Amino acid sequence: MATVALSTAAAATAVATVSLPAASAAEVSAAVTCQTGIDSRGPGGAGRGHTWCTGKRVYVQTTVYCDNGSSSKSAWLWEYSKAECQYGIKAYKVSYATRT
Template identity: 55%
Template sequence: MKRMIAMGAVATALFGSVGLAIPAVASAQSMSPAVSCTTWTDTAGPGHAGRYHAKCAGKNVYVQATIRCSDGSTQTSAWRWEYAKAECPYGQAYRSGSYRTRA
């Protein structure tokens, strides 16, 4: 019985800690307010695949690009400093694109 109570206390402590940590993580990844970046598309990917570029030079933000492709897929880049590119799979055309920024 003592062991079950102790395990319950440990679980409460762990879940309580996780619950408190989640808002801190979310706030660390908050999106920057209305950073205007230069965007363009091209077909220089493999097999003339569509690509979406977002350049935020001098804005001091990380940027992540997302492209939606003609095959229905969505590709998202990694977070990169001031420039990001997302690319469709081989031979797929670009349909639309977007970007997000964070400080």
């Protein structure tokens, strides 16, 4: 637990103490910034979403959003993952989640 002391200039003698829970592993890895990209090199020109977290020491899961309204998620993989749209469907957006 972290303890934070807060005070105001008007009441320098009044101090409030707030206890904050320690950050979990999932919260720590949420701050990891990775690179993403989209290409159309899947089956039939299908869109693919890629996430690279090289050297970040995290598992990453990629989600690709497709032009037909569907989305696809990858498995949790170490530092790189890829998700693909269905045959011939283009991708317009990619997002990711990380965990340690």
